[in-house]
Amino acid sequence: MPTDPYAWIEESLATIHRADWYRSVQAINERPGSTVMLEGREVINFASNDYLGLAGDDRLIQAAIAATKEFGTGATGSRLLSGHRELHRQLESAIASLKQTEDALVFSSGYLANLGAIASLVGKRDLILSDQYNHSSLKNGAILSSATILDYPHSDIENLKNQLHQHRQQYRRCLIITDSVFSMDGDVCQLPKLLDLAEEFSCMVLVDEAHATGVLGANGAGCVEHFRCTKKPIIQIGTLSKALGSLGGYVAGTKALIDLLRNRAPSWIYTTGLSPADTAAALTAIAIIQQEPSLRANLWKNVAYLKQLISQQLPQLKLLPSESAILCFQLNNPTEALKVGQKLKDAGIFAPAIRPPTVPTSRIRISMMATHEIGHIERLVEALSYIN
Numbered sequence: 001m002p003t004d005p006y007a008w009i010e011e012s013l014a015t016i017h018r019a020d021w022y023r024s025v026q027a028i029n030e031r032p033g034s035t036v037m038l039e040g041r042e043v044i045n046f047a048s049n050d051y052l053g054l055a056g057d058d059r060l061i062q063a064a065i066a067a068t069k070e071f072g073t074g075a076t077g078s079r080l081l082s083g084h085r086e087l088h089r090q091l092e093s094a095i096a097s098l099k100q101t102e103d104a105l106v107f108s109s110g111y112l113a114n115l116g117a118i119a120s121l122v123g124k125r126d127l128i129l130s131d132q133y134n135h136s137s138l139k140n141g142a143i144l145s146s147a148t149i150l151d152y153p154h155s156d157i158e159n160l161k162n163q164l165h166q167h168r169q170q171y172r173r174c175l176i177i178t179d180s181v182f183s184m185d186g187d188v189c190q191l192p193k194l195l196d197l198a199e200e201f202s203c204m205v206l207v208d209e210a211h212a213t214g215v216l217g218a219n220g221a222g223c224v225e226h227f228r229c230t231k232k233p234i235i236q237i238g239t240l241s242k243a244l245g246s247l248g249g250y251v252a253g254t255k256a257l258i259d260l261l262r263n264r265a266p267s268w269i270y271t272t273g274l275s276p277a278d279t280a281a282a283l284t285a286i287a288i289i290q291q292e293p294s295l296r297a298n299l300w301k302n303v304a305y306l307k308q309l310i311s312q313q314l315p316q317l318k319l320l321p322s323e324s325a326i327l328c329f330q331l332n333n334p335t336e337a338l339k340v341g342q343k344l345k346d347a348g349i350f351a352p353a354i355r356p357p358t359v360p361t362s363r364i365r366i367s368m369m370a371t372h373e374i375g376h377i378e379r380l381v382e383a384l385s386y387i388n
């Protein structure tokens with residue numbers, strides 16, 4: 001009797017279950033916001049990447065509806081064939097203006113932007129140095145590129161420098177890749193130091209601004225602006241799906257870089273253009289980010305208030321260092337993290353447990369929003385104090 005070649009699937013699932021690594025989806029009904037209907041019950045939302053509350057904003061919704069009525073639901077083809085619209089170019093100009101770069105290119109997601117950019121920039125004869133805590137899309141982009149990949153311990157600049165000393169010479173091009181705000185920790189990369197090393201060792205630098213765009217920097221341009229590095233040679237990646245409340249990704253940089261990507265990035269060339277609705281919503285979000293700095297100010301006020309309450313009332317909480325709108329506290333194992341996540345949910349607080357293999361250690365991850373009210377933050381702290 002030959003064995004069932006698919007039997008391993010059930011066995012793998014059983015292993016995932018035993019480790020408490022099993023994941024499943026939960027449905028949110030109605031519009032997203034600082035409170036959401038989670039499986040029929042209203043909870044305060046600390047689980048979303050919608051930092052400015054724009055995903056449920058009427059102005060984005062109206063822009064998406066208007067664009068759908070005018071241009072239809074789908075782009076009908078890849079950008080180089082039938083899928084290009086004026087609206088795409090307008091969005092790319094708006095991103096370049098927000099980022100103060102020469103040009104930008106929109107992809108169907110941030111994940112695809114990373115795959116396409118990294119695979120276009122380096123190849124077999126090249127070297128990638130990658131922060132150990134980088135997002136999955138950076139890591140898989142590196143694998144797709146066929147370059148040699150060396151990880152450095154999280155934000156360990158000394159180690160990175162040593163590796164460059166040891167290995168840089170043996171390769172043609174070198175690319176340093178990093179999250180700007182680390183998505184599952186909330187800390188920020190040491191961009192000025194990375195740029196100094198890049199200059200010393202003749203490396204390109206690619207930063208993923210997914211959790212920083214619309215959030216960090218005087219004008220919401222991200223971590224690059226926050227560190228006043230806007231004029232430095234940097235390849236910036238980002239997403240339209242977090243603070244911008246839509247769907248899609250982008251690369252921002254020099255005209256030549258963008259021109260090269262349009263000719264070389266497989267995840268841009270061989271995929272359908274962004275839908276008119278997503279494009280118009282993102283375009284509206286960028287206008288709001290530029291015109292309403294008060295949204296960002298509210299977000300930072302909320303982050304500061306939560307940190308203040310935790311330090312006063314819950315000093316025992318093991319908070320990870322954070323300079324973003326993401327606050328995490330550590331738990332001893334996945335089982336405990338799941339239990340705390342469930343207790344929070346019972347108390348009307350939606351803040352997910354993040355477990356291996358996404359992160360090395362289990363934690364509860366809290367994402368703050370500009371639209372959280374004082375009472376929402378106080379209820380979170382109250383719930384946390386019962387659990388601890």
Ligand SMILES: *Cc1c(COP(=O)(O)O)cnc(C)c1O
Pocket residue numbers: 109110111112114135137179183208210211238239240241247248249
């Ligand atoms: C979310 C995220 C992405 C992926 O963006 P999508 O537009 O959701 O595909 C890429 N990089 C980082 C750091 C992220 O957090």
